[in-house]
Each structure stands twice: as structure tokens, then as C-alpha cells.
Amino acid sequence: MTPFEFYKVNSSKYLFLIFCQLFLILGFINKADAQEKIFNAKTYSLDNGLQVVLIENHRAPVVTHMVWYKVGAADEPRGKSGIAHFMEHLMFKGSEGLAPGDFSKIVRSLGGQDNAFTSQDFTSYYQSIAVDYLPEVMKMEAGRMRGMNPPLEEVSSERLVILEERKQRVDNNPKSHFNEQIRYALFPNHPYGTPVIGWSHEIKALLWEDAKAFYDKWYRPNNAILIISGDITLEELKPLVQKAYGNLEPSDIPDRQWTSMPPLPGNYEITLKHEQIKQPTLVFIFRTPSASQDKEASLALEVFQEVMSGGASTRLYKSLVVDKKLATNISLSYDSLGIGETTLSIHAYPNKDVELSQLKLEVLNELREVILNGVKDQELKEAKTRMIDASIYARDSLKGAAMIFGMALASGLSIDDIEYWHKNIDSVTPQQIQDAVTKYINPDNSNLRPYIVGYMLPETD
Amino acid sequence: MKKSYIKIIIFTVLFTMSVHVNTALASDRFLDIQEVKTTNGFNAWLVEDHTLPIISIKFSFKGAGSKNATKDKQGITRLLSSTLDEGAGNYDSQAFQQALLNHSISLSYSSNRDHFSGELLTLTKYKDKAFELLKLSINEPTFSDDAVMRMKNAISSNIRNKISNPEWMAYRVLLDKAYSGHPYALNSGGTLTTIPSLSRDDLINYKNNYLTKDSLVISAAGDINASELAILIDDIFSHLPDNSKASNIPSIEIQNGGNIFLYELDIPQTIIEIMQPGIDRSSPDYFTAQLLNFILGGGGFGSRLTEELREKRGLTYGVYSSFSMRDHADAMTVSTSTKNETAKECLDLIQSELNKLKVALVSDKELSNAKSYLIGSMPLTLSSTSNITSLIHNLQIDDMPLDYLDTRANKLNAVTKEDIKMLAKKLLAPEQLTISLVGKPRGINVTESITELPNAE
Numbered sequence: 067m068t069p070f071e072f073y074k075v076n077s078s079k080y081l082f083l084i085f086c087q088l089f090l091i092l093g094f095i096n097k098a099d100a101q102e103k104i105f106n107a108k109t110y111s112l113d114n115g116l117q118v119v120l121i122e123n124h125r126a127p128v129v130t131h132m133v134w135y136k137v138g139a140a141d142e143p144r145g146k147s148g149i150a151h152f153m154e155h156l157m158f159k160g161s162e163g164l165a166p167g168d169f170s171k172i173v174r175s176l177g178g179q180d181n182a183f184t185s186q187d188f189t190s191y192y193q194s195i196a197v198d199y200l201p202e203v204m205k206m207e208a209g210r211m212r213g214m215n216p217p218l219e220e221v222s223s224e225r226l227v228i229l230e231e232r233k234q235r236v237d238n239n240p241k242s243h244f245n246e247q248i249r250y251a252l253f254p255n256h257p258y259g260t261p262v263i264g265w266s267h268e269i270k271a272l273l274w275e276d277a278k279a280f281y282d283k284w285y286r287p288n289n290a291i292l293i294i295s296g297d298i299t300l301e302e303l304k305p306l307v308q309k310a311y312g313n314l315e316p317s318d319i320p321d322r323q324w325t326s327m328p329p330l331p332g333n334y335e336i337t338l339k340h341e342q343i344k345q346p347t348l349v350f351i352f353r354t355p356s357a358s359q360d361k362e363a364s365l366a367l368e369v370f371q372e373v374m375s376g377g378a379s380t381r382l383y384k385s386l387v388v389d390k391k392l393a394t395n396i397s398l399s400y401d402s403l404g405i406g407e408t409t410l411s412i413h414a415y416p417n418k419d420v421e422l423s424q425l426k427l428e429v430l431n432e433l434r435e436v437i438l439n440g441v442k443d444q445e446l447k448e449a450k451t452r453m454i455d456a457s458i459y460a461r462d463s464l465k466g467a468a469m470i471f472g473m474a475l476a477s478g479l480s481i482d483d484i485e486y487w488h489k490n491i492d493s494v495t496p497q498q499i500q501d502a503v504t505k506y507i508n509p510d511n512s513n514l515r516p517y518i519v520g521y522m523l524p525e526t527d
Numbered sequence: 528m529k530k531s532y533i534k535i536i537i538f539t540v541l542f543t544m545s546v547h548v549n550t551a552l553a554s555d556r557f558l559d560i561q562e563v564k565t566t567n568g569f570n571a572w573l574v575e576d577h578t579l580p581i582i583s584i585k586f587s588f589k590g591a592g593s594k595n596a597t598k599d600k601q602g603i604t605r606l607l608s609s610t611l612d613e614g615a616g617n618y619d620s621q622a623f624q625q626a627l628l629n630h631s632i633s634l635s636y637s638s639n640r641d642h643f644s645g646e647l648l649t650l651t652k653y654k655d656k657a658f659e660l661l662k663l664s665i666n667e668p669t670f671s672d673d674a675v676m677r678m679k680n681a682i683s684s685n686i687r688n689k690i691s692n693p694e695w696m697a698y699r700v701l702l703d704k705a706y707s708g709h710p711y712a713l714n715s716g717g718t719l720t721t722i723p724s725l726s727r728d729d730l731i732n733y734k735n736n737y738l739t740k741d742s743l744v745i746s747a748a749g750d751i752n753a754s755e756l757a758i759l760i761d762d763i764f765s766h767l768p769d770n771s772k773a774s775n776i777p778s779i780e781i782q783n784g785g786n787i788f789l790y791e792l793d794i795p796q797t798i799i800e801i802m803q804p805g806i807d808r809s810s811p812d813y814f815t816a817q818l819l820n821f822i823l824g825g826g827g828f829g830s831r832l833t834e835e836l837r838e839k840r841g842l843t844y845g846v847y848s849s850f851s852m853r854d855h856a857d858a859m860t861v862s863t864s865t866k867n868e869t870a871k872e873c874l875d876l877i878q879s880e881l882n883k884l885k886v887a888l889v890s891d892k893e894l895s896n897a898k899s900y901l902i903g904s905m906p907l908t909l910s911s912t913s914n915i916t917s918l919i920h921n922l923q924i925d926d927m928p929l930d931y932l933d934t935r936a937n938k939l940n941a942v943t944k945e946d947i948k949m950l951a952k953k954l955l956a957p958e959q960l961t962i963s964l965v966g967k968p969r970g971i972n973v974t975e976s977i978t979e980l981p982n983a984e
Contacts, residue, residue, distance in 0.1 A: 177903015226841025345687035455631035
């Protein structure tokens with residue numbers, strides 16, 4: 067989904083998220099009606115290259131303070147999967163003036179909340195707290211940009227924690243394991259095929275030296291974005307930022323060097339049969355351009371997602387669940403944010419006594435229908451209205467604006483891409499949608515970008 | 528930051544003028560909650576806020592939760608909550624859903640064991656349509672055969688997915704054992720057997736018997752004022768049946784204390800779910816319990832359990848404790864997961880930490896940090912219009928006074944280390960835990976092996 071889409075209002079019983087993301091995507095949009103820009107965010111940069119973005123929100127005397135590093139799991143050296151995420155954990159285990167564990171405890175003692183997450187493209191650290199304590203969290207956060215120094219025994223115990231995390235999120239559930247496998251097949255020869263949390267056998271072999279090398283290479287002010295949303299003005303913010311972050315030294319950040327995917331002619335069907343699975347599930351995954359790779363196609367696919375899967379009266383659900391009664395539920399989701407290619411996935415639960423092959427055919431026919439005949443004016447208009455309405459709801463969140471800017475900027479988008487999103491969505495044409503689906507979501511001509519059909523089945527037939 | 532300067536200036540000016548200041552300024556209260564009494568006798572709470580063009584309403588029928596369902600009707604509240612918005616009045620199922628969707632209105636129903644609830648979220652510009660749809664769904668739902676069947680199928684798929692989830696499985700066994708003999712032990716979401724068997728009459732009867740005026744609690748927040756809310760409430764809810772048919776349900780102590788139940792599953796971790804007796808929401812120990820829980824395991828990093836299990840030993844990614852206060856049973860729960868080889872070690876550590884709290888005072892720092900967080904983090908709960916509604920709604924359901932949020936800080940601050948130790952001593956029962964495990968743990972003396980999930984299929 068797109069960051070703004072998360073705020074689309076939907077009856078919760080129709081949404082089901084099978085993919086368990088390791089990072090939370092929240093969108094937060096300001097009042098969009100009658101406004102040129104959605105957020106009116108302000109931005110500037112420090113001399114050391116740190117980009118600063120402020121989105122004011124004076125509803126409550128609180129702020130969200132986030133640092134986004136433009137480095138993620140995709141930047142890991144080969145054989146060291148999981149090091150970016152491991153590093154994220156180690157950032158809490160001792161830094162300038164802080165003993166292991168102090169960071170979060172201090173934030174808590176000030177009535178704040180903190181967390182962090184790692185994705186393929188970026189790593190983010192953030193706190194939400196009363197605005198009066200912003201200087202304190204800035205000091206601590208800036209202190210660990212270059213000052214991380216966990217004791218070695220903490221490195222060992224945290225490696226164990228990560229292994230437990232992997233077991234809990236993935237290995238306990240064959241479906242999660244299967245999703246990993248699907249992703250691996252979808253991105254041949256590309257770092258996106260490796261899970262962010264890493265493979266168990268490689269996690270076990272990760273050393274402090276690996277983390278330190280990664281840290282020194284990427285964790286610099288000129289490779290970071292500082293985002294603040296909440297009850298503070300630019301005039302109040304600037305001196306605080308200068309004091310906390312002004313003295314950090316930049317360095318040369320290497321170019322990201324990712325291996326790329328070869329064109330391949332065949333498509334995959336991958337099957338998992340497992341005794342722990344009780345509900346047969348059908349999954350389709352296509353590789354798609356991200357917003358930073360092909361803006362026009364990406365916007366078109368965002369609207370396509372809404373037309374196909376915005377709710378119970380939209381195409382997929384209406385056709386396959388309500389009218390043909392072939393599925394008990396179905397949803398389509400397009401992920402627009404990524405430095406590299408992203409995905410569009412469809413999940414469906416077949417109704418009782420429905421053959422998976424039949425359901426598969428019907429889903430693919432829905433795609434063919436759009437390729438052949440496009441989308442109708444009425445459903446397009448309704449989809450756009452809903453998406454623009456979602457932008458108003460997105461404003462109704464404490465840290466949403468900061469999240470959306472962080473994710474967008476760290477994924478290669480510009481501030482204007484966010485500020486004018488509602489206008490960009492509005493200008494998507496039926497032709498653009500038809501073209502994007504024909505080029506990227508085409509079951510009959512995948513254009514050498516293999517897509518995957520996945521089956522999750524109970525053990526017994 | 529600007530706001531605090533303005534407050535200081537106003538106060539200074541008023542003081543120097545020697546005018547008697549009415550100290551009940553809105554800014555003195557944590558949240559400006561209004562009590563709204565309607566002509567037809569409803570009583571709602573409202574936090575009016577016109578910053579955003581959004582209105583949020585939450586309402587619950589107290590006592591109308593799944594606890595009223597008999598074993599063969601498990602899931603009736605789940606099905607009811609799924610079908611109330613599948614056609615009403617002149618709207619068939621698709622038309623109703625389309626009306627919601629194309630006006631970006633969120634209307635949803637849900638139920639827990641105790642209460643049956645509804646939530647409405649709308650932009651101001653669509654409020655008339657939103658209120659119309661809410662009124663229709665709560666008064667004239669159609670329950671067409673087609674829609675009911677479709678929702679049954681969706682719920683069944685959902686149940687099948689849950690049955691594959693080890694955390695859900697552990698919790699299912701825990702509830703079955705901890706509430707043994709009580710309606711709480713049943714599956715509130717229904718089973719693969721009961722869901723298909725529920726009828727349209729079941730839905731109509733349940734609605735008429737339990738979704739009644741005498742049990743209604745209503746909360747609202749956002750772009751709406753008291754008089755508009757009062758009119759709207761009377762219009763929407765006045766035609767519901769007067770009196771609930773809910774019968775008295777007895778209270779129950781947590782059962783199977785000291786027993787360990789294992790559902791063996793070939794996964795790398797053991798999921799651990801624990802229950803022991805808790806306290807009532809209205810207990811004078813409530814605030815002591817909040818702090819006790821934060822220190823034990825509710826606070827995440829810095830809590831006893833997280834320090835011992837995760838930070839020091841790397842045994843788990845997450846361990847938490849919480850108090851569960853239902854209408855007829857009170858519990859304290861602890862949950863975690865760890866690789867099978869260290870399941871016993873985790874259980875021993877949990878018991879040991881419970882014991883420690885009974886015999887030794889917590890430190891000054893632990894207590895002050897806990898108070899700082901529980902008090903200082905309150906503004907963060909006001910993170911959205913619907914979160915504000917939920918906050919006040921929970922207070923109403925718990926029969927808390929209107930000024931609860933204004934006295935809360937003082938009550939928390941008044942708790943001493945001795946209070947915590949005294950509560951721990953009388954409440955914590957490390958030898959009487961009801962323990963549910965899923966996985967393949969080693970070296971644990973299991974009381975009973977569970978081979979079939981109770982009330983699932």
C-alpha cells in the first residue's frame with residue numbers, strides 16, 4: 067500500500083494482512099481540501115549535510131522526533147544478512163554517555179515512547195514525547211549517530227534476541243516462512259530477495275566487527291534525514307537542532323551498489339503444503355516499479371489498487387466474493403515505496419469446494435479485463451475521491467506526518483511528491499492505468515519479469 | 528511551547544487584577560470532557576474539537592458481549608457484528624457497503640466477552656449520510672441470506688487462519704482452562720462447527736434481547752457540539768428495545784492454578800501464556816496495581832521481566848505482563864515466547880520475579896520512573912480523534928467519574944513502595960499460575976497434554 071492509503075477508511079473485516087512486515091507503514095495527511103500543499107512542511111539542511119524537515123501540528127504539546135538513515139538491509143555485504151537490523155538493535159545497547167538499555171529507559175521516564183525499525187532501504191529511530199523534552203531526546207539520538215559503543219557481552223546477548231525474534235516472526239509459522247521463499251524467488255540476484263531479519267545461519271555468524279564496519283560506512287549526518295512533527299515552530303526548532311546535531315562530522319558515503327535482476331522468461335508457481343495450515347490461500351505477486359523509478363506508472367498503480375480493492379463494492383471483492391462466490395475474501399495491495407522495484411500482491415481465500423486453479427483463472431481474468439477494457443470513469447472517479455478523503459483522515463494522527471515524509475524521502479521521493487500527492491492522484495488517467503497494468507501486471511506477457519503464484523495448503527488434500 | 532507561555536501570561540494578569548479566577552478553566556483539566564444529557568434520557572461524554580473536520584462516535588451495549596452465548600451459539604456476536612452493516616432499510620448489502628465506501632465512512636461493530644460495541648468515523652462533510660447509515664444499521668438491519676452466508680464463510684476462513692497461529696492457540700487453551708466452567712471459557716469468535724449453524728433468527732433474537740437502551744454507553748469526539756450530539760443520539764437510538772434480557776452471570780476465580788497445559792506443536796519456540804488472579808477495576812488497589820504491573824512487565828525496557836529474560840539473557844524478543852479486568856473475572860497475565868530449550872528457564876525466571884516483588888521493596892528509581900511514564904505519557908494517548916473517543920469510552924464503561932483524568936496523577940503519585948509490596952504479597956501467586964504452552968518444551972512437568980484445541984473446530 068502507499069503511505070497515504072493506510073488511512074483509507076475501510077470496514078476492518080474486509081482487510082486482512084497476510085504479509086507480516088517488519089516495519090510499520092503509517093500515513094498522515096493534513097487537511098487536503100482547498101489547500102495547495104498537503105502538509106506545508108518546512109525544510110533546510112545543516113552544513114554537515116543533515117536534512118531537516120518540520121511538519122507543524124499544534125493540536126497537543128507533543129512531538130515526534132525521527133532520524134532516518136538512508137541505509138537498509140539491501141546494503142548489507144553478501145553473507146552478512148541481518149546486519150542492518152542487528153545494528154538497529156545494538157544502537158540501544160550503549161552510546162555516548164548512555165549505558166546499555168538506558169536510551170529507552172530514559173525516554174520512558176520522561177513519559178515518552180520510542181522505537182526503531184529496519185527495512186530494505188532505510189533504518190529509522192524515533193521517539194514521541196512532550197515537546198518540553200525534545201532537547202533531551204535530540205541529544206541522545208545525536209549521541210548515537212557516531213557514538214554507538216555496546217559492550218561485547220551485549221552484542222552476544224542481543225544476537226540471541228534477534229534469533230528469537232526471527233523464530234517468533236517467521237519460523238514458528240510456515241506461512242511467514244513461505245512468504246520469505248516467495249520473495250526470494252521474486253527478486254533473483256537482488257538484495258530484496260534476502261529477508262531484512264536475515265537468514266538464521268548468517269545471523270548466528272554476525273560479529274561486532276561487521277556491525278561496526280556497517281555503522282562507520284553509513285551512519286553519518288549527510289546520510290540521514292531528521293524529521294520532526296508536532297508542537298514546535300521552525301524558529302524554536304533550529305537552535306535545538308544545531309546544538310544537538312551541528313557538530314557531527316560528515317564523510318563520503320559510498321554509492322549504493324546492488325546487484326541487479328536479469329530478465330527471465332518463465333513464471334513460477336510455488337506450493338507449500340503444511341499441517342499447520344488450515345485455510346487454503348492463493349497468492350499472486352508481481353514486481354512493479356516504485357514511485358521513484360516510474361512516477362506515472364506508480365501513481366496509476368496506486369489508483370488501480372483502489373479501484374480493484376478499495377472495499378466490498380470494488381471490483382475484486384464484488385466479482386469474486388459477492389457475485390461468483392468463489393472466494394471468502396480477497397484483497398490487492400500495491401507497495402509504492404522503494405529505491406528498487408516494489409511489489410503488487412493479491413491474496414485470496416477460496417470458498418469451500420472451489421478449486422484453486424479455478425480461482426486462479428478468475429483472478430487473472432480480472433487483470434486481463436483491465437488490460438483489455440481499462441477502468442470505468444465512474445469507478446475511477448469514486449476511487450480518487452476516496453483517496454483524497456483518506457488524506458484528511460491521515461492528518462488525524464500524532465506521528466503520521468513524520469512517518470510519511472521519512473518513508474517517502476528515504477525511498478527517493480521529493481518533498482513535492484508528498485505535498486502534491488492529492489493533485490497527482492487526481493490527474494491519473496484511465497489510459498495510464500491501462501498502460502501500467504498491461505506493462506507490469508500482465509499474466510500473459512510478464513515482459514521477462516517473472517511473477518509468482520503461490521499456494522498455501524493444508525497437509526491433507 | 529507557545530501554549531504554556533500564554534497560560535502564564537493570562538494567569539499573571541488575572542492574579543494581579545485580584546479577580547477571583549474560576550479555576551475550572553478548561554486548560555486546568557487534562558481533557559475537556561462534557562457530559563451530554565439528551566431529552567430521551569441518554570447520557571453521553573463528548574470531547575469537542577473543531578481542529579479537524581472529523582467526527583468519531585463509539586457506543587457499547589454493556590453486558591451484551593459473547594458471554595451470553597451458549598456453547599452451540601458460540602460466535603453469535605461475531606456474526607452479528609459482521610452482518611449489521613451488510614444491508615439495512617432500503618439498502619441491500621452492496622448498496623450499503625458502497626454508501627459507506629464512497630462517503631469514506633467507517634462503521635464497524637465488534638464484541639468482546641462483556642460488551643457489544645459500534646464505532647463510527649466520518650468526515651464532517653459526510654456526517655448526514657454517516658448518521659443515516661448508522662441509524663439504519665442499528666435499527667433495521669436486513670440480515671439477508673446471501674450476506675449472512677458470505678459473512679459466515681469469511682469468519683470461518685478467519686478461524687482457520689487463527690488455528691494455524693501458535694500464539695492464538697496458546698491463548699485459546701489458556702482461556703479454556705483459566706475460566707473453566709464459565710461462559711468466558713468459550714470461544715468468543717465462534718468455531719468451525721457453530722458458525723455455519725447460526726441462523727437469521729439467532730441474529731434477530733440476539734439483537735432484540737441484548738442491544739437495548741438500558742445498557743447503552745455513548746462517547747464522541749471531534750467536530751460536533753453537545754446539542755447536535757444530543758439530537759443525533761435521540762434520533763438514532765431511541766427506537767431500540769428498552770430492556771436487556773441478559774441474565775446474571777456469576778463471577779469466577781481463575782481456575783487451574785498450579786497446572787501446566789501443553790499443546791505440542793513442532794515449532795522452534797514455545798509460546799507461554801500465563802494467568803493468575805488479579806484485581807477488580809473498582810479496587811482501591813487499582814493504581815498500585817498499575818505501577819506494580821509497569822515495574823513487573825508492562826513497561827517493556829526497564830521492567831523486571833524484560834531485563835531478566837531479554838536484556839540480560841537474550842531468551843526472548845518480548846515478554847509482557849498486564850491486568851485483565853473483565854466483568855466477572857479478574858486476572859493478571861504474563862506472555863512470552865522462547866526457543867524450546869529455554870522454556871523451562873523462562874518459567875522459572877517468571878516465577879522468581881513474582882516472588883521477588885513479594886519479599887522486597889521496589890527501588891525508588893523504579894517507582895518514580897513508573898510514575899513518570901504512566902503520568903507523563905498521557906498526552907500521547909490523545910493521538911487521534913478515535914483514540915480520544917476510545918479513551919473516554921473506556922472510562923464510561925468502567926463507571927469512572929467525569930474528572931477521573933484530572934485526579935489520576937495524584938492517585939498514582941500517592942502510591943508508595945510499601946503499597947506495592949503489600950499488594951504483591953497478597954496478590955502474586957507464583958506457585959498457582961495457570962500456564963498454557965504451545966511448542967515442544969524440554970524438562971517441564973506438564974499437568975495435561977492437550978491434543979485438540981478446545982472450542983475451535
